Amino acid sequence: MRRHITLMAVMLAAIALLASCDKEKGVYIQEAKYLPVVLQGSTKWSILNVENGEILAKDAFVNPPSPVLDDMFWVYNDDNRIDFYNVKDCKKPVNKESYGSATYFNDGHAIVSRPGKPLEVINKQCETVSELSPSILTASMFTNGRSLIHTALDRYGFIDVKGDTVIKAEYTNAFGFTEDKVALVSMSQATDSLRVISVIDRNGKKLCDLDTKTYQPMSDSYRMGALAVLKKDSLVYLDYNGKEVSSPLELPKKVKDANYRNGQYAGDGRYIVLKGDRWGLVDKDNNVLIPFKYQVIHNLSPTRYVVAADSVMTLVDDHGKQVGKSKFVNLRPYTPGSQAVRGYINVEVTAANLLSFIEDDMACFAKKGSTLMDLNSLVGVKPEQYVGMKQIDRPMIPLVYSYIFDREIASLGAAPAVPDSLRTDSVPSFQMPTDTTSSSSVAAHFNYDARLQEVRLMFSVLECAPGTEERLFELMSRAMGSKGFGLSSDGTFTSEAGTGIAMGYEQGVFNLYYYFDAQAMQPLPRKSRTK
DSSP, rough: OOHHHHHHHHHHHGGOOOOOSOOOOTOOOSSSSEEEEEEETTTSEEEEEEEEEEEEEEESSSSSOOOOBTEEEEETTTSSSSEETTTOOOOSSSSSSBBBBBBOTTTTTTEEEEEEEEOOEETOOOEEEEEEOTTTTEEEEEEEBBEEEETTTTTTEEOTTTEEEEEEEEEEEOOOOGGGEEEEEEEEESEEEEEEEEEEEEOOOOEEETTTTTTTESSOOEEEBBBEEEETTEEEEEEEOOOOOOOOOOOOOHTTTTOSSSEEEEEEEEEEEEEETTTEEETTTOOOEEEESEEEEEEEETTTTEEEEEEEEEEEEEEEEEEESSSSSOOOOSSSSEEEEEEOHHHHHHHHHTTTTEEEEEEETTTTTOOOTTTTGGGGTTTTGGGGEEEEEETTTTTTEEEESOOOSEEEEOOOOOOOGOOOOOOSSSSOOOOOSSOOOSSSEEETTTTEEEEEEEOTTTTTTTHHHHHHHHHHHEEEEEETTEEEETTTETOOOOOOEEEEEETEEEEEESSSSSOOOOOOOOOOOOO
16 A cells, blocks of 8 residues: 555656746746546546546546646547546547657647658647658647757757747757746757856757856756756755845744755645644645645646545645545556657668768777777766666667666765876766755765676667658668678678678567677567557
8 A cells, every 4th residue: 555655646746847837937836727537446547627627528538648738638549549538528539640650739739740741730620730851850748839859960959839940959958948938958068078067048048158167956946046056065046147036935933943854845835744644734934735645736827726635636725625626546646757759750861860870890889899988988987877887878869879788877875096098087977866855875976997798779660651760771781891791601790890780670669789799699689560
């Protein structure tokens, strides 16, 4: 039972930035009018009206619906394709042709992909508003009228709901526009290890450059006008101009003096706090609004909360009174990151691009005989993130390439001496840390003598036209001779340098595994898609 409640707590934590509040837009990013749930005693999905607690489309869906935004949601059908529904009619899909991938609706629009075609912007009638350039690989959900796009040149920019480019794709990294229509972006300067992190408005105007020598961002967006950053060992906040400000989320004195175990701002002067092992809701004067009797409590808005006791969830108002009669055991909250992946590629160009990553003694910029010492820029400055790992992944959606080493990249214990060539005071890379606390007092260190054994390239063609992977295999096989590789009897390729390549495809992913020692190579399966 406790394990079930713990998993539920993790799931409900994702609701933190769900609803929209006119007074404090930084507390809630999206408006929550409806919530997909599994009712107690059922295995199918229904839609809960958050305002009155009524159930729409009871037990209507086998597969979980997406979050409901702009009254729209999507569900995977029996062919593993996406169909859109409007909450006003949950029986019939709005779209005539199913999609391969899709963002959530927002600002009246969504972005979708269809096999063999570029990305498209659609309206709530699922009509195509515009077809995007084939150079756009992915596009995110619209927020504040902007969608974050990622191009084939590995650069980020923004388009509007008409599909027009409003901020050129020139950034090495970027995050979406959230509160007050500002975004964080980064641009490489001089070297890949030195980056400038900027704050821009929705038209691309720079508001400031963050002082990354002093501050390390702990979030990818502002909340109530402030960005959480790490300054040495302290958490501080910056405004849109990069100046330190007091935390807008800090507990008021009367709540802080109550010495709760934990607490977080819920909006409109309310605070969710932990007393003993139970959660409750208090106001700024520490008056109890929702009693301390729940293993989980989280806010959908200042007046609507999901609470859980004994593995069963209910919807309550801001005084703990149940809204509606429904009890549920699962839900589908809003989580950031909704994106559509392009369903079109130029196979000839893609094959040439993939081949550019390999030579007879090199793969993905790594030479035969390389150690972690030679590739130290891959891992940054935090060995604790790599303890027990032998693999480093580098995603460039829809391509992912991975470096496989012969031993763990990092270990716990006494660290060997670090060569002078690896000592650096450079600015950390623009990455959001996943945890700010250490679970162990034992220091972690990199194993710089770990030797690179293999590099894997994985290219998703799931949303491309059927036969794309077969065509890629054919084109690349023909070109292997130009890279110094000859065909072996088992369908793999070897070079005089002793390296080897195995290629294959299955489940809509094209795989190329590069071995620095061809003796360790194994053929890869070649399985066509059935749908």
